[in-house]
Amino acid sequence: MEIASKEFSNQDITVTYDPCICTLSGKCAKELSNVFSNTVIPWINLDEGNTEDIIKxxxxxxxxALQFHKKNKKQVI
Ligand code: SF4
Incomplete structure (x- = not known):
């Protein structure tokens, strides 16, 4: 069975979120709260941060649970 994941994009990267493996640690929302929200996990708004900070x-x-690839060349870390 395919695991449902969610995708979010800005002009540079596409971010994917897999709710099935997220441990709900809240780390993303605590450390970069303008992009990640823990009121709805994840509420990801890539327009609120710069790409370098989001990747870090x-x-x-x-x-x-969070992965990304760059739009110009596929690269998943
Ligand atoms: S997606 Fe956010 S809340 Fe879920 S495990 Fe990763 S850092 Fe923690």
Whole structure:
């Protein structure tokens, strides 16, 4: 069965969120609250942060629920 994930994009990257593996740590919302909200996890608004900060925050996600790829070349970290 395919796991449902959600996608969010800005002009540089596409961010995916997998609710099935998110541990609800709240780390993303605590550390970059203008982009990630924990009132609705995740409410991701990529327009509220710069791409570099968003990528750094995604790389700190402890569960790997947040992933991204750059739009010009596919790269998932
Ligand atoms: S940092 Fe990762 S595991 Fe924690 S709430 Fe955000 S998406 Fe979920």
């Amino acid at each position: 925050q995604i790389q700190k996600c402890p569960s790997g």
